Structure formats: structure tokens, C-alpha cells
Amino acid sequence: MEISFIGAGNLAWHLAPALENAGHHINEIYSRQLQHARQLVSNLYDAHTHSELNFADSPSTLFILAVPDDALEDVCSRLVLPERATVVHTSGSKNLDSLTKWMEIYSDVPVNTGVFYALQTFTKGQSFMTFDGIPLCIESDDKPTEEALVLLGQDISNIVYLITSEERRTLHVAAVLACNFTNHLLALARDLTIRNGLEFDLLRPLITETFRKGLAANNPANVQTGPARRHDLTTVSDHLTLLANQPQLAEIYQVITSSILQYYKNGESL
Numbered sequence: 001m002e003i004s005f006i007g008a009g010n011l012a013w014h015l016a017p018a019l020e021n022a023g024h025h026i027n028e029i030y031s032r033q034l035q036h037a038r039q040l041v042s043n044l045y046d047a048h049t050h051s052e053l054n055f056a057d058s059p060s061t062l063f064i065l066a067v068p069d070d071a072l073e074d075v076c077s078r079l080v081l082p083e084r085a086t087v088v089h090t091s092g093s094k095n096l097d098s099l100t101k102w103m104e105i106y107s108d109v110p111v112n113t114g115v116f117y118a119l120q121t122f123t124k125g126q127s128f129m130t131f132d133g134i135p136l137c138i139e140s141d142d143k144p145t146e147e148a149l150v151l152l153g154q155d156i157s158n159i160v161y162l163i164t165s166e167e168r169r170t171l172h173v174a175a176v177l178a179c180n181f182t183n184h185l186l187a188l189a190r191d192l193t194i195r196n197g198l199e200f201d202l203l204r205p206l207i208t209e210t211f212r213k214g215l216a217a218n219n220p221a222n223v224q225t226g227p228a229r230r231h232d233l234t235t236v237s238d239h240l241t242l243l244a245n246q247p248q249l250a251e252i253y254q255v256i257t258s259s260i261l262q263y264y265k266n267g268e269s270l
């Protein structure tokens with residue numbers, strides 16, 4: 001497939017090389033700051049940087065929007081596409097109808113639309129990730145487009161699902177809880193140790209075992225430990241005293257403690 005990327009950030013950094021390694025041709029990479037496109041292009045065989053959103057003369061048939069969710073409409077409003085183009089977004093939360101509506105409003109030529117969402121966390125600058133084993137969530141209202149996106153997905157991953165916008169939205173919230181929030185908690189735990197002259201490395205075996213055990217269990221709720229799970233409310237209160245001069249951290253501690261207490265209130269989990 002002939003492909004162009006709009007956006008050269010975290011996702012594009014990994015997805016563009018993966019598609020190229022699967023035999024697809026990446027023609028153009030657009031980013032606002034050209035050096036970001038240049039960095040990505042330097043890792044591709046035959047791609048060129050693109051400094052504007054006019055792709056009227058592009059040889060590509062697939063345009064992958066890899067920009068922040070809140071930038072999607074603005075990008076769509078400025079995007080100029082060739083005939084017979086397909087545009088997909090890569091967002092976990094934006095619905096397909098929005099993209100379709102924007103293309104109807106803003107594009108001078110008819111455009112097929114779809115979603116190509118990879119359920120994984122990607123960080124630019126890290127070594128390229130293989131997509132095998134990463135769930136790909138595909139959606140399109142147009143059957144041939146849907147089939148083409150599924151085939152494209154299967155070229156890089158063995159887990160390709162047709163997922164509706166509503167289902168994807170729920171998956172995305174779950175992903176934020178499981179990935180973004182836990183990573184933020186790790187960062188807060190690190191700050192707390194460093195600020196008090198302790199080494200974050202002391203927590204590494206605990207973190208490793210937490211994730212191993214939670215994934216090995218049928219339900220992570222079955223292996224929950226800690227003061228809130230034990231109902232050790234004196235310890236909880238002591239921890240809150242220790243955090244008294246960090247009100248935001250204390251609030252996070254309080255909210256999650258309440259959630260755990262509530263969850264196990266009747267001795268049940270889902």
C-alpha cells in the first residue's frame with residue numbers, strides 16, 4: 001500500500017517502520033516542526049518530509065492521521081487529498097462519525113474513512129516496536145475500506161479486531177486506567193523516594209511482582225494487598241499525615257484508598 005503519515009510523534013515513530021518492514025511504501029511524513037518528520041524519515045527507506053497539508057499530488061492512497069485527538073478537526077480542515085484517498089485516524093477515543101463528518105465538510109474530493117487504533121503505549125525515540133501481539137482495532141463504514149484495513153493490520157499484527165467506536169472508547173478508558181494512571185503512580189512513587197533520599201530501585205522488585213501477579217491472576221482484584229485491602233485504617237491515617245504537606249498526592253492516595261475500600265466492602269469483586 002502507498003501510505004503517508006500526518007504526524008511524526010510517538011505513534012508514527014513505531015507504526016511507519018512497522019508498515020514499511022511489512023512491505024508497504026511510506027511516501028511522506030508531515031509534521032509541523034519539520035525536524036520531527038526528518039527524524040522519522042531518516043529511519044525509513046524512501047520517505048520524504050512534507051511541510052504542508054496539501055497532498056493533492058501524493059502517490060499515496062492511505063493517509064494515517066497520527067496527531068493528538070484535539071488536533072484532528074483542525075488537520076482535517078486543512079488537509080487536501082488526491083482522488084480515491086482513504087483517511088484513518090489512530091485515536092482511542094474519537095469516533096469514526098466525527099472523522100467522516102469532517103471529511104465530508106472539508107474535503108473537495110470524496111474520501112473513505114476508517115480507524116486504525118493500536119492498543120499499546122508508544123514512545124518516540126525508543127527502539128522500534130514489533131506490532132505482532134499488539135491488538136489492532138479497525139473500523140470503517142465502507143466494506144472494501146474495512147477489508148483493506150484488516151489486511152493491512154494483519155500484515156503487522158496477529159491480533160486484529162473489528163471494534164466499534166463505542167467499544168473502542170471503553171477500551172481506551174480501560175487503557176488509561178491500566179497504563180497511563182499506573183505509570184503516573186510509578187512516577188509519583190519515584191518522586192517520593194528520591195525527595196526523601198531513598199533509592200527508587202528499592203521498589204523495583206515490588207513493581208515487577210505486582211505486574212507479574214496481576215497479569216497471572218484470573219482477576220487482579222484477587223491479588224490486591226495493602227492497608228486499604230486489609231482495612232488497616234490506622235496505617236491509612238498515618239500515611240495521610242505523612243503526606244499532609246503534599247495535598248495533591250494526599251488526595252490521590254485518599255481517592256484510591258476509598259475506591260479499594262468500596263470495592264471490597266461486601267467481600268466481592270466482579
Ligand SMILES: NC(=O)c1ccc[n+]([C@@H]2O[C@H](COP(=O)([O-])OP(=O)(O)OC[C@H]3O[C@@H](n4cnc5c(N)ncnc54)[C@H](OP(=O)(O)O)[C@@H]3O)[C@@H](O)[C@H]2O)c1
Binds near residue numbers: 010090118
Ligand atoms: N502514544 C501512544 O501511546 C498512542 C497509542 C495508541 C494511539 N495513539 C494515538 O495516536 C495519535 C497520535 O498520538 P501521539 O502520542 O503519537 O502524539 P504526539 O507524540 O504528540 O505526536 C503528535 C504529532 O502531531 C503533530 N501535531 C500536533 N498538533 C498538531 C496540529 N494542531 N496540527 C498539525 N499537526 C499537529 C505533532 O507535530 P510536531 O512534531 O511538529 O510537534 C506531532 O508530529 C493520537 O490520536 C493518539 O490517541 C497514541
